[in-house]
Amino acid sequence: MKQSAGYFLGVDGGGTKTAFVLIDRSGQEVARHEGGSSYHVEIGVEKLHVVLDQGVQSVLKQAGASTADVRFAFFGLPAHGEDSKIQPMLDLMPEALLGHRRYACGNDMICGWAGSLAGEDGINIVAGTGSIGYGEHQGLSARGGGWGEVFSDEGSAYWIAVQGLKAFSRMSDGRLPRGPLHELMVQEFALTTDLDLCAHIYAKSTPQRDRIAGVSRLIARAAASGDPAARRIFTEAGHELAEIVDGIRRRLAYRPGERVNLSYSGGVFQSGDLILEPFRQRLSACSADYRLISPRYSPAIGAAIYAARLAGAPLDMAVNA
Structure with a gap:
């Protein structure tokens, strides 16, 4: 051979x-x-x-x-x-x-x-189409999140998109004040009426999961334009991702005061401080031991x-x- x-x-x-x-x-x-x-x-x-x-x-x-x-x-x-x-x-x-x-x-x-x-000990959180975390520490390994878009994937592009679509429907109904998010969605999908969005979202095309997740980019643009609802979505996404990380930290049996190296990957983090700032804030509230490292x-x-x-x-x- x-x-x-x-x-x-x-x-x-x-x-x-x-x-x-x-x-x-x-x-x-x-x-x-x-x-x-x-x-x-x-x-x-x-x-x-x-x-x-x-x-x-x-x-x-x-x-x-x-x-x-x-x-x-x-x-x-x-x-x-x-x-x-x-x-x-x-x-x-x-x-x-x-x-x-x-x-x-x-x-x-x-x-x-x-x-x-x-490949060194620590935790990584992925926020792409879905979300999931994984870590290793002194021979232990643990994962968190990643249960799928129906009842998990918190903080992922799909999750952000769904929250944004909910916000659009509320704006259209008058349940939320209309912000930049509403106009961006109307323009992106060339909507004649707001309800035409249903035809775009529920269309039987493949892959539907990726197509819906792609709407998260519009939510990011709306947040960058100052839309309060869109900014809240990214704040909640950052908090959700931090909760996944902290659950993994506890399962990996880190001692109080022991440094936890933490990094991240996935397209959602391309939003920069829009996602990283609330992520850091919630991590700090969970533990002072995290050391956030840019992906190597x-x-x-x-x-x-x-x-x-x-x-x-x-x-x-x-x-x-």
Whole structure:
């Protein structure tokens, strides 16, 4: 059998896109690919196989490598570990793509944690299409949130969008004063009447979850324009994300006074202080021990870092973020 050239493959799945990164043993990125959603709950297992196969083949072709050259891979997949019946199928899928078992599968929350903190102890909170937190501390690991958009995903783009849509309906009904949010929604969806929004939101198009989550960008614009309702939504989102983090901290058995390294990832945090300021405020009220750290590497790089760690070959972090 051909000896592995030592490449580490990281796959960071998500509800909107899936990132593939191949790095060598010195920690240098050699190939990258971005594919579509890998949220099997929405796209189905067969489509997931196609997305993963295309991504793996793309990075290997760019590097002039074969699957035998992959020393170890980590596939971070959304909703992994949340359905005992389908998980064995997800865990076996990479073997068909790689032709070997030098890989591991896990929830994509691990990618965000490993990238943001470079695989060191601490907690990471992800706020993208959905929201979820994950942390490790002295051999313990814990997750929080991530129960799906129907009754969880607090602080996520989907959650923010739903709260914004509620605010729009209240403004239209006269239950809230009309602010910039109302006009932005009318313009964005070219509404003849406010009720036409129902046709846009309830349209039977795919993927509906991502489409609704995209409305969060309008809520952010409204908040930046001074809309009180939109600003309240982002304040509540920051508080919700902080509550997820603090629940994880307690489960990881941090001692009072012990520093808790905390980082973040996901598109919602691109809103900057709009989300970070209320996030920090609620964290400070929960504990004085948090140390907020800007993400060191992307979740995709994090997946590769984690793959190297699982292979027993931690990287020297020379990788290009």
